[in-house]
Amino acid sequence: MTNITTETRGALGVITLDRPEALNALTHEMVTETADALRAFAADDAVERVLITGAGEGAPGAKPRWQQALCAGGDVVTLHADVQTTRGQGAARFWRDEYALNAQIARFPKPVVAIQHGIVLGGGVGISGHASHRVVTDSTRIGFPEVTIGFVPDVGATWLLTRGRGELGTRAxxxxxxxxxxDAIALGLADRYVPEDRLDELVSSLETTHPSAAIEQLAAEPPAGQLVAARPMIDRAFAGDDTQAIVERLAAAGAEGEALAATIAKRSPFAVAVTLAALRRARGLRSLEEALVQEYRVSRHSSLAADFSEGIRAQLIDKDRRPKWTPSSLAGVTPAMVEGCFAPVPEGDLVLPTSLEEEPA
Incomplete structure (x- = not known):
């Protein structure tokens, strides 16, 4: 059964992720159906703009629509099971289609508005962070938690987080x-803040009004975040290509730096090291598409490493929150281990469609 809904409201095509019991986490079917919906809206001359949002009603005890989640990311428990049974063949197909969808949103020929309400993690940023108009609100909690499960930020994260904002993206x-x-705006993951009590008015306005004008009329200054004020320390501490040196500088940077060092110490050392390498390489890439091709290699390799299965077990299956990482420290991660995640994969590199009509390879 489908977990997205589509409708046309005036000149607005609406795509709603509709799996509220799982915080709208993306299944493979949701990815392909969203891509199909975008192709249909692109071909419909009556549709002048598209809205991507998430359902928040329908689950027992659910919070109101605009306080729950756009998307909590990909369905990583399913991906974990596939890695265990097929060495990730199904996961590879999922990532190929998901990354093609990310690129499709980025180059869509009509304005795309994403309302990043509630929880917006990992794949949720992939389906919203590449839109032409990205709106955050009071309940937004956005980020890339992949290192907590032994994985590496993907869905174009390495592109979004390295576009000229010092080391804020590295810190995230x-x-x-x-x-x-x-902070979402400071990270380059969003554009404007619209208070939650104005979101229904925004959606109504989008039926007749270009997104830039509709959002400008309702946007406001967001409540203060934490990243901008801390940027001098972040830029100093998170510079360079050495994860151990980053942690050492953080530990010497006062209470805030010490807290960040302690946080990184809880993450998968392997994933942290590969993530830093992926970010640094992404800075030299020329396009989102190039970043997605690199991320596909990294995703395939890192998903087969021990920490991916162990992280999902600890965080999402057994939920004991006590992962046993391999290796257990950053000092144990060798350059060869990191370099191996950027090597070609047996099935070949990701090949992205060159037009909206073309299916992913």
Missing amino acids: ALTGDHFGAA
């Missing part, structure tokens, strides 16, 4: 922290 990726509205 290596800690796996979640952020509110102002």
